[in-house]
Amino acid sequence: xxxIIAITNQKGGVGKTTTALNxxxxxxxxxxxxxxxxxxxQGNLTSGFGIKKEYLKRGLYEVxxxxxxxxxxxxxxxxxxxFIIPASMDLFAAEIELLEKSEDRELTLRNLxxxxxxxxxxxxxxxxxxxxxxxxxxxIASESVxxxxxxxxxxxxxxxxxxxxxxxxxxGFNETLDMxxxxxxxxxxxxxxxxQVADDIRRIFRSKVYDTVIPRNIILAESPSYGKxxxxxxxxxxxxxxxxxxxxxxxxxxxxxx
Numbered sequence: 001x002x003x004i005i006a007i008t009n010q011k012g013g014v015g016k017t018t019t020a021l022n023x024x025x026x027x028x029x030x031x032x033x034x035x036x037x038x039x040x041x042q043g044n045l046t047s048g049f050g051i052k053k054e055y056l057k058r059g060l061y062e063v064x065x066x067x068x069x070x071x072x073x074x075x076x077x078x079x080x081x082x083f084i085i086p087a088s089m090d091l092f093a094a095e096i097e098l099l100e101k102s103e104d105r106e107l108t109l110r111n112l113x114x115x116x117x118x119x120x121x122x123x124x125x126x127x128x129x130x131x132x133x134x135x136x137x138x139x140i141a142s143e144s145v146x147x148x149x150x151x152x153x154x155x156x157x158x159x160x161x162x163x164x165x166x167x168x169x170x171x172g173f174n175e176t177l178d179m180x181x182x183x184x185x186x187x188x189x190x191x192x193x194x195x196q197v198a199d200d201i202r203r204i205f206r207s208k209v210y211d212t213v214i215p216r217n218i219i220l221a222e223s224p225s226y227g228k229x230x231x232x233x234x235x236x237x238x239x240x241x242x243x244x245x246x247x248x249x250x251x252x253x254x255x256x257x258x
Contacts, residue, residue: 001118002119002120002122002123003143003144003254004123004125004142005122005123005143005146006124006138006139006141006142006146007019007023007145007146007147008125008138008139008146008162010135010161010165011150012129013129013150014148014149014158014186015150015220016126016127016148017045017126017224018214018220018221018224019146019148019183019185019246020036020045020124021045021048021049021224021230022220022229022230022231023243023247023250024036024229025079025082025230025243026231026243027247027251028080028081028082029231030247030248031081032081032251033081033083033119033120033121034082034083034122035084035116035119036083036124036125037060037084037123037124037125037126037138038060038084038086038087039087039109039128039135040128041087041088041089041091041092041095042087042089043086043091045084045086046059046084046086046088047224047227048229049077049078049084049086050077050228051077051086051227053087056088058073058075059073059085059088059090060073060086061088061090063112064091064094065094070085070112070115071116078227078229079229083120098133098134098137099133105137106137106140107137107140108137109125109137109140109141110140112141122250124146125141125142139166139174140173140177142177143177143178144178145179145180146180146183147162147181148185149182150186151184151185151187151194151195151197151198152186152193152197153197156197156201156204159182159201179208180250180253181208181210182208182210183212183214183246184201184209184210184214185213186215187213187214198213214239214242215238215242217238217240219233219234219240220237220239230243231244
């Protein structure tokens with residue numbers, strides 16, 4: 001039985017899409033069958049796999065509107081065992097059209113995903129950096145949430161707001177939604193503030209914080225421009241090795257479920 005995990009943070013620029021790209025790739029290279037959904041209309045995850053958004057004829061937009069069955073929108077990537085339901089700018093329109101839907105609009109994605117859930121070890125949803133119907137659908141469809149947090153000044157404030165949001169969703173829409181883990185990203189051990197933020201988050205959230213820390217690394221920013229996850233583009237880079245370590249940690253945390 002697979003597990004659906006939303007990767008989310010309402011604050012942009014925290015490494016959310018970078019995490020979706022490189023965690024999914026690392027797990028697939030380790031032999032796991034993985035599906036990722038690009039739920040962000042900007043489509044950065046789609047581009048990160050080298051997929052040309054302007055030529056897309058099938059994706060999450062068509063699935064939301066019922067123009068395609070969900071399995072018809074799944075396409076392969078540059079890595080064996082790793083599949084994606086891509087996004088284009090058309091996905092902005094899906095949010096508007098969902099608003100016009102009278103019943104169960106928040107449950108649309110959950111109803112679409114559950115029939116194919118067992119085909120994959122993990123399904124990751126890369127959420128938009130905002131809270132609207134696309135994000136709400138993603139969180140209701142998910143069993144847990146992985147939260148990347150940048151080791152910078154406003155991290156704690158943004159994380160606290162997100163935790164409150166998750167509790168509201170648990171109370172109203174998805175009572176079993178769990179915290180998969182908090183991932184410290186863009187860490188620079190030479191900067192005192194970065195170390196302080198990391199220490200504060202670990203002190204408050206304890207076991208919910210991954211042991212793995214993602215360092216600030218140019219390779220992680222550079223590889224998507226070549227249409228490749230870092231694990232393919234530069235497998236020995238520090239940032240790449242951190243995501244490989246994270247993949248092992250995620251597998252270990254979920255070992256009893258499979």
